[in-house]
Amino acid sequence: xxxxxxxxxxxxxxxxxKSYHDITVDVARPVETxxxxxxxxxxxxxxxxFLWGAGCMVYTIGTGIGxxxxxxxxxxxxxxxxxxxxxxxxxxxxxxxxxxxxxxxKWRMAINRSAEAMTIxxxxxxxxxxxxxxxRPWLAYWVLPMPNQFGSLWVNFNSPLLWxxxxxxxxxxxxxxxxxTGLLPDFAMLRDRAVTPFSKRIYSTLSFGWSGRAKDWQRFxxxxxxxxxxxxxxxxxxxxxVSFDFATSVIPGWHTTILPPYFxxxxxxxxxxxxxxxxxIMRKVVSLEDYITIQHIELMNIIVMITGSVVGIAYITExxxxxxxxxxxxxxxxxxxxxxxxxxxxxxxxxxxxxSPQVMWFKKIRTSILGSFIISIIxxxxxxxxxxxxxxxxxxxxxxxxxxxxxxxxxxxxxIYIGTIGFFxxxxxxxxxxxxVIAQAEVKTILKSSGENYKKKRENENHSHNx
Amino acid sequence: MxxxxxxxxxxxxxxxxxxxxxxxxxxxxxFPNMYESVAYETYSESSAFKxxxxxxxxxxxxxxxxFTPEEYPNTPAGLAAARLNSKSPLDSITSGDLxxxxxxxxxxxxxxxxxxxDGKGNLVKREKFLGVPSYAERELTEGGIYHVVTYGLNAMxxxxxxxxxxxxxxxxAYVLKLKSEL
Numbered sequence: 005x006x007x008x009x010x011x012x013x014x015x016x017x018x019x020x021x022k023s024y025h026d027i028t029v030d031v032a033r034p035v036e037t038x039x040x041x042x043x044x045x046x047x048x049x050x051x052x053x054f055l056w057g058a059g060c061m062v063y064t065i066g067t068g069i070g071x072x073x074x075x076x077x078x079x080x081x082x083x084x085x086x087x088x089x090x091x092x093x094x095x096x097x098x099x100x101x102x103x104x105x106x107x108x109x110k111w112r113m114a115i116n117r118s119a120e121a122m123t124i125x126x127x128x129x130x131x132x133x134x135x136x137x138x139x140r141p142w143l144a145y146w147v148l149p150m151p152n153q154f155g156s157l158w159v160n161f162n163s164p165l166l167w168x169x170x171x172x173x174x175x176x177x178x179x180x181x182x183x184x185t186g187l188l189p190d191f192a193m194l195r196d197r198a199v200t201p202f203s204k205r206i207y208s209t210l211s212f213g214w215s216g217r218a219k220d221w222q223r224f225x226x227x228x229x230x231x232x233x234x235x236x237x238x239x240x241x242x243x244x245x246v247s248f249d250f251a252t253s254v255i256p257g258w259h260t261t262i263l264p265p266y267f268x269x270x271x272x273x274x275x276x277x278x279x280x281x282x283x284x285i286m287r288k289v290v291s292l293e294d295y296i297t298i299q300h301i302e303l304m305n306i307i308v309m310i311t312g313s314v315v316g317i318a319y320i321t322e323x324x325x326x327x328x329x330x331x332x333x334x335x336x337x338x339x340x341x342x343x344x345x346x347x348x349x350x351x352x353x354x355x356x357x358x359x360s361p362q363v364m365w366f367k368k369i370r371t372s373i374l375g376s377f378i379i380s381i382i383x384x385x386x387x388x389x390x391x392x393x394x395x396x397x398x399x400x401x402x403x404x405x406x407x408x409x410x411x412x413x414x415x416x417x418x419x420i421y422i423g424t425i426g427f428f429x430x431x432x433x434x435x436x437x438x439x440x441v442i443a444q445a446e447v448k449t450i451l452k453s454s455g456e457n458y459k460k461k462r463e464n465e466n467h468s469h470n471x
Numbered sequence: 472m473x474x475x476x477x478x479x480x481x482x483x484x485x486x487x488x489x490x491x492x493x494x495x496x497x498x499x500x501x502f503p504n505m506y507e508s509v510a511y512e513t514y515s516e517s518s519a520f521k522x523x524x525x526x527x528x529x530x531x532x533x534x535x536x537x538f539t540p541e542e543y544p545n546t547p548a549g550l551a552a553a554r555l556n557s558k559s560p561l562d563s564i565t566s567g568d569l570x571x572x573x574x575x576x577x578x579x580x581x582x583x584x585x586x587x588x589d590g591k592g593n594l595v596k597r598e599k600f601l602g603v604p605s606y607a608e609r610e611l612t613e614g615g616i617y618h619v620v621t622y623g624l625n626a627m628x629x630x631x632x633x634x635x636x637x638x639x640x641x642x643x644a645y646v647l648k649l650k651s652e653l
Binding site for chain 1: 504
């Protein structure tokens with residue numbers, strides 16, 4: 005015990021007098037018990053929202069994109085706004101599981117599972133939009149470079165929309181594999197604890213026969229590290245590619261080189277906010293407060309604050325460059341954002357994204373559950389408006405004043421967005437009752453270094469040595 | 472063994488997938504968005520017209536641009552007058568035109584009249600029908616030939632649907648050339 009050195013300044017990551025078995029029991033509890041009434045209520049609401057959204061999608065595809073509020077000038081609005089928003093939210097999961105792994109952040113272990121689940125479920129939501137916003141979605145398979153009977157007619161690899169296809173599909177598959185690999189020991193734990201033949205069967209299938217031998221663990225760690233190394237450039241490039249949809253255009257307000265890093269920062273910003281929203285509820289509902297501690301929330305708040313400041317700097321940079329450029333179109337684009345007909349969305353975005361994360365400088369707020377929860381929601385509203393502002397205000401007024409127009413969403417636009425939120429929560433709620441929401445195998449590796457009881461024990465030993 | 476099952480299953484699926492194609496019928500189409508024309512296509516059928524055909528007859532007596540109505544009517548008198556008075560509007564028949572005229576003659580005339588104009592075309596040789604005269608037996612003028620090609624004569628039908636006015640004059644010139652060689 006005393007041979008281990010950890011700085012006494014570090015606060016415990018696992019609270020309470022936990023043993024390995026306690027962790028197992030705590031993590032397995034939501035899976036092994038029955039869902040309560042609240043769960044069913046929330047699930048039903050989410051399901052209804054999802055079904056309503058699915059109906060709106062079917063209506064759109066069956067009737068046409070004209071059911072949306074798009075017009076000839078504003079050809080992208082809520083569809084791509086929601087797409088970018090969901091992709092952005094997904095990025096936090098990979099950030100937590102990959103980047104924080106590379107930086108050896110032990111606090112990621114209690115949150116990475118749910119963050120990755122969030123990634124996967126939100127990328128699924130994001131993935132819907134590129135399909136349903138197509139005029140002829142049944143020909144969506146044409147975006148794939150497949151040999152065919154049109155003289156092997158291929159796609160043009162110059163479009164960022166095609167890069168989106170590759171980026172999103174790669175991102176989803178890598179995230180899924182990364183998530184599932186990490187799940188193997190935890191599924192094996194559930195398999196070994198299963199009492200009914202049905203759940204035994206299910207979890208033995210899901211765990212791929214994990215037996216936890218030394219060689220398996222060694223390879224498991226290597227795979228995790230390699231995947232983390234792969235996922236990190238992936239996560240940066242995916243949102244970069246998404247930003248290229250705008251940055252490579254000639255539209256004033258879109259054509260900026262700052263977009264790739266600024267979008268990625270925004271993605272981390274909104275993603276961590278979403279993780280916070282979900283985990284603040286989850287730790288309470290499934291009683292995992294000992295694992296997802298206030299320290300975890302504080303650290304996520306700090307990341308929200310940092311990335312929020314990066315986004316703030318990006319806003320100021322854009323404004324500076326617009327003024328400095330001497331391009332009247334560019335200058336007008338930003339004047340229009342601030343004072344045009346969509347001024348309210350711009351100032352809402354500015355308030356939510358620039359001011360709200362700055363309150364995290366106050367320890368009182370960043371260590372307050374309620375404060376973090378409210379800010380996390382505000383951030384996601386702000387980040388939705390960021391995408392909306394970038395897309396719509398740049399499109400509705402650009403080069404030709406004769407093409408200036410307004411954008412008004414219809415109930416179908418809203419219905420699909422609500423539907424994806426519903427679908428996300430349907431998946432997340434199902435996940436939280438069937439999957440081990442905390443990577444117990446990983447938490448067990450930090451128990452003896454960062455568990456409260458072990459830290460106390462070490463402290464006492466050190467004191468006795470010093471005397 | 473397992474891979475054998477897989478191969479058999481794959482073969483079965485592909486047979487199943489392709490066996491629904493009936494050679495007697497047009498094949499199945501995947502989302503035929505713009506396969507059928509919204510506009511009227513030439514020769515198409517449409518219930519919008521009384522006779523169900525897209526190709527409607529123009530109003531009697533109307534003259535399209537770039538077209539001159541025939542000068543001589545489709546009567547024995549018209550033929551007689553054309554023989555005497557009708558002259559080719561083509562200024563001169565160059566060798567290139569004669570090549571073109573030869574091709575037209577070979578396509579539209581030689582099947583009965585023979586390549587040399589001797590009345591021994593393939594249909595005559597095979598005795599599908601008889602009574603095609605040799606050009607040598609007849610007295611021909613350019614205007615007469617043009618009139619006959621335009622309206623037909625006795626067993627011969629009109630060829631104005633196949634040949635334009637210029638082409639008919641070219642053929643007439645070529646027929647005279649053949650006659651001179653018989």
